[in-house]
Amino acid sequence: MTSLSAHTVKSLLLGITGGVAAYKAAELARLLIQGGVDVQTIMTQSACHFIGSVTLQALTGKPVFTDMWQANNISNMAHINLSREVDVILIAPASADFIAKLANGIADDLLATLCLARDCPLLIAPAMNRQMWENPATQRNLAVLRHDGVKIFGPADGAQACGEVGMGRMLEANELVESIQGIFQPKLLQDQRVLITAGPTFEAIDAVRGITNASSGKMGYALARAALDAGAEVTLVSGPVCLAPPAAAKCVNIVSARDMLVAVKKEMSRTDIFISVAAVADYRVARTRKQKIKKTDNALMLELVPNPDILQYVANLPEAPFCVGFAAETEDLEKNAEIKRLKKKIPLLVANLAQDTIGADDSMLVLFDDEGKQYLSKAPKIDQARRLIKHIAFLYKKQRS
């Protein structure tokens, strides 16, 4: 069987099995096609009850195969050839029934036969009722698949179509697309424990008002994704943002800088690498009012006191993890960044221009370390995150050797 190597997926066989989540497969196909992936769809007979093959045909621009004998009209060996032409097979949604078939090597329809006869990696995104998911039979089948090298994405926890709440929701299409590309990334941080702070902090002034920083959390979340894809165990300590964390990361939600410090301290004994991306508010009010402050025509004075510098605290620990800081500057980027790196005594500082990067989907970065500086030209944040993880892995290994 082909090993998972460092490249991106160019062609994919999308297998859809019978479940309500089949509707999400249409969005998935659309995102994959948009990302330049060639998609060939195979649907089981049950899947056809949930979504029309014409939808998938229109989205992928290719005929959809729904049964073994129809497929054989086009190619004598469709059950073998179709998988030879792709980098990977993804079953989304993968029903409990189909998972049971895969675990037992049953080949009674085109999709199951293709999976058995494949020579490419097999990925599945399970979707089912929570009790079907928790059933020991399903869990046994999943253990068999894991042992056989099948990669399992999700499921997620939450409200289900059946009205129940629990594990069994198929991952969202965008998360699946990222996860698919992720498994082909080099495992540069295999089993390393990475702690990332992300997003802004919010410092309450009174019951309804507060001080915060403009920060979308996009870079920190992209780094969490990239670190997971590099094989790391990731904990994400996040301020209030409108982003979904990667399902495989442990996520700790906080509000204020002091909450963030508490969360970071808790993780310290299990952290090898600390990446401080959060835009931590430098000050908080000396006295937070419980009630809303009444508006008057007079000026209002607030006394501000400095917040703890979390990165500096971690970097100064006797057994500090490998520390990476970020600097968002509006002027004199390079001068300010190098001063900051030396002041915080950290091996790597990542600088970017605040006005270009805050809230944006792409960024331009300058990396400062003991060797000097390195420019990462403008690119989507997930690509920058992957480049940065590569550099971090290089410096981290060098420091330890």
Ligand code: C5P
């Ligand atoms: O000193 P400055 O705030 O510009 O430094 C930015 C870096 O320090 C970022 O990595 C940020 O996450 C971290 N930081 C922190 N705690 C603070 C302020 C900044 O961890 N109170």
